[in-house]
Amino acid sequence: MTTRNMSRFWEWGRKIICVGRNYADHAKELKNAIPTEPILFLKPPSAYVREGCPIVVPLYTSNLHHEVELGVVIGKGGTAIPQSTAMEHVAGYALCLDMTARDIQDECKSKGLPWTLAKAFNTSCPISEFILKERIPDPGNVKLWLKVNDQLRQSGCTSQMIFSIPFLISYISDFITLEEGDLILTGTPKGVSSVQEHDELQAGIQDVVTMTFKVDRPDQ
Numbered sequence: 001m002t003t004r005n006m007s008r009f010w011e012w013g014r015k016i017i018c019v020g021r022n023y024a025d026h027a028k029e030l031k032n033a034i035p036t037e038p039i040l041f042l043k044p045p046s047a048y049v050r051e052g053c054p055i056v057v058p059l060y061t062s063n064l065h066h067e068v069e070l071g072v073v074i075g076k077g078g079t080a081i082p083q084s085t086a087m088e089h090v091a092g093y094a095l096c097l098d099m100t101a102r103d104i105q106d107e108c109k110s111k112g113l114p115w116t117l118a119k120a121f122n123t124s125c126p127i128s129e130f131i132l133k134e135r136i137p138d139p140g141n142v143k144l145w146l147k148v149n150d151q152l153r154q155s156g157c158t159s160q161m162i163f164s165i166p167f168l169i170s171y172i173s174d175f176i177t178l179e180e181g182d183l184i185l186t187g188t189p190k191g192v193s194s195v196q197e198h199d200e201l202q203a204g205i206q207d208v209v210t211m212t213f214k215v216d217r218p219d220q
């Protein structure tokens, strides 16, 4: 099925499609309504950051939040993909953080403006290594966790997702053609919180993968 080596998919310049409020417990903690249809937004490929490089806090935010999420890596593109064959389009997975400037997002929400500067800045998408599809046989039932300076902040299971992975692939591909190398971030469970310069973030998918990132702030 996969025609290219996916192991460095983040270098291909493909799009990152993010799903918001896909866990009811997270929607509730931010006092947001539970969606009846997926909420979508995008990050550019310049948002990617790999282990060994820092997450850089944008100068314009004073409330940068972590959101741990399961990322789905597309191996075969398509438009209007039926749910029944959606998983055939998946090459694998990645553990992802959807770094969010929460103060900027709140301001954009209150003004009815897009979330771009809250969600799509450089280093807003830290990712793990590529995880082959076979290593996560049931992506609808895996545990995700995140610690800040060794303190557990997020712990959830993809079984809590409101919209399943096949549904999301089908729904997204009705509006946005999916291409090989695209990444879908499937939303975050509860426990999002603020991070500061010098913090260490560690995250994992049960026994499959872990990753560690430092937070940095450029000089003003």
Ligand SMILES: CC(=O)CC(=O)C(=O)O
Pocket (backbone or CB within 6 Å): 018, 019, 020, 021, 022, 023, 026, 030, 067, 098, 100, 186, 187, 188
């Ligand atoms: C409120 C949000 O930031 C939505 C989001 O990204 C999520 O994962 O949920």
Ligand SMILES: [Mg+2]
Pocket (backbone or CB within 6 Å): 018, 019, 020, 067, 069, 098, 185, 187, 188
């Ligand atoms: Mg998110």
